[in-house]
Amino acid sequence: MAYISLNCEFRVFNVLPLVVFCALCVDFTRTLLRDLCNGRLPSVYIDRFRNHCSDASGSWFDSFTDLTLSNFISTCCSFDLAKGKEILTLQRECHARRLDALLRVLLVVQQLLQENRHESKRDIYYIYPAFFQEQSVVDRAINDICIILQCSRHHLNVVSVGKGLVMGWLRFSEAGRKFDCINNPNTVYPIPVHVEEVKDIISVADYVLIVEKESEGTAALSSQFSIISVSASSAESLDLSLNHDGRGYPDVSTRRFLQLLIGKLRLPVYGLVDCDPHGFDILTTYRFGSMQMAYDAKFLRLPEVRWIGAFPSDLEKFSLPPQCLLPLTTEEKAKTEAMLQRCYLLREVPQWRSEVELLLQKGVKFEIEALSVHSISFLTEEYIPSKIQAGLYI
């Protein structure tokens, strides 16, 4: 049984030296080989984590009437508790394939750690493209390794490609390199890939604004008001992208950077996303983390995030013209319905859930840019300032 146990305290402090992870890799291989040489079928136990379940009824609260540990674990969607295990063995072909990929990625990781080099997930894919066949195979293997070794991805020296952007009233340094956003408020800076190297954070901003996509509007906002604007990608790059599947979803570096900023600066954080199922999903990814990386949600989620817009209820409040509205597709409706089942909505952000219900009820969507239909400066001069001032965020 290949199962590694690691003291969680080390992990919290994030101070494990490379040599420890090298040792963990070695332990894993050793256990695997021992099984093989003793005529046992190797079994790799992988804890499964999730950041929500589909119990939208809120019965989670009722379970506290019976606070036995087993009941608590079985009904509570805790981010930090494993929800079942998967056991990979050489009995099923899909497991053999997955184990094959897992070990191949582990081999790369072991080399990265030994040589103290960093690679992105994409780089790893391109080392053996024919073997992996698709990026998701590498992604899954990396997540599996993180769960087995009980560590975060950056501990494996696997980094994001880096697509997050930051601008506004902020100054910081990363590995000796200075990021002076304050002096160039119209300039968008890339969020550093090695977030753990970020130091000397200084800011006079009043709040942090997360936007789905960096655009001219948000740039104007950053330059006029004392805010820090963070986005997962720029609108320009999204326009160039042929595949919109990943648009606006924050990568690990962006979320870790935000967590660092909020932890250091203690600023309020607002999320501004398109009024559609994707926008809402992006917002939940910032606040609750993603399902794929639920095992690391503790280090990636941002419970401080408040939703500032665009709300489905804005549609009537700001009299958006029909030409700005698009009907929800069948897929989008299905996605919305599925999202409504997420247990955390009712439990933690019931107002978000009400807005999403409204989205489904109205059956139409619109982008942030639609708010500028009456005036180009409406978003920056009226919409956001008024909402913050009146506390119209949820």
Place this chain on the structure above:
Amino acid sequence: MAAMDASSVYKLCRHLLHCPQFIYCAIQRCRKSDELCRLSVALKSSPLSDPQIVQISISDTGVGSCLEEFQDLMYAPDPALGGKWGSKLYFGIGTEVSLSTSEIVDNLLAEFTRFLQKKVAIELMFDCGDLPHSRFGNVILANDCTSFSPASNIEHLKSGLEDYIFKHGNSLDNICRSCFSTNLNSSNYSFSLPVASGCLKVRSGVACCTESKKSADQVMEAVIIVSESSDSTICYTFMYVYFLTQCTVMLPPEKQKAGLGRSLVKKAIKLALNDLKEKNAGVLLSAHALKICSYAPDLAKTISGLILSSNDSNFQGECISLLGLQGQNFEKETVENYVKERIISVIELNDRKPQRSREAAPSLFEDGYFQEPDFLYVAFEEGEEAIDFLE
């Protein structure tokens, strides 16, 4: 001595005319005698004669010769046979029949050898006359025939299998398509090859069942013969199951209904199959196990890579020792092959286990973990793919 079946004799007669029939009759005479009998077949060639004449002598020390069995010889030489054959008869202490032919001696010898090896424990001698360097002496020594003792049922079965294929009209060079209908490359395969080279895998299983102290044991022996093609893809061409002995008292009808006999057959077959798998690594693996085995080379490559690229020399030493390798310096391929063997071995081991005792590989998601349509493992939610697509 083994009894010949009529069809074998008939087949052989196509080539050897009456010889097998004479041998058959000689065996019958030996059987009738209470004494230990001797049956000899001697081929004597006269290489200097033109055409080359081969004299075949079949003699026995049995009893009860009868002229009718040699009746056909009275009409020889048969013009239909090209006048190749002639014959003589001797009756003395035993019986001896002598035939002469101008057939090619190598063909004759091969046919006799195969026939006698299969059918009878006997001496076969070949005399090359006065030539100084005889090519053949005793082809089958009497001592070699110990393997034809009644206990060697499996050998008889192999032989029977060969006969079965003959019955389907095979010759040495052609394959019966109905017998070998799977993906065989006929150009480099002949049916006799697996038999001759020992490629036939033969194992048996004996199942016993004692009903009560009063009744006799029921014994069922199942023998399974598997021929494996030389193709790298393991391909099982046929499998025959024989029930050699069923030393059983008649089962009462109610017990027959209960399937007691059938369960005994099943048990015997199962034991034979287990025996076959036990003695022949990699044989009769399930298609599923074969699929998983196909991952072994890649897995072995990666695991050996993890071992050899580690900068932890203690770990390396431990792994090398676990693999049973000795020394200091190892080629990557050596380690890889050892790991691969281990992987295949555990897969095989697991495949032999009964289905229910194999470890379950459960999926432990009790509820709607995958309910959301977007939760496919494409990880785009992580967002990095967006930039990857842009690259």
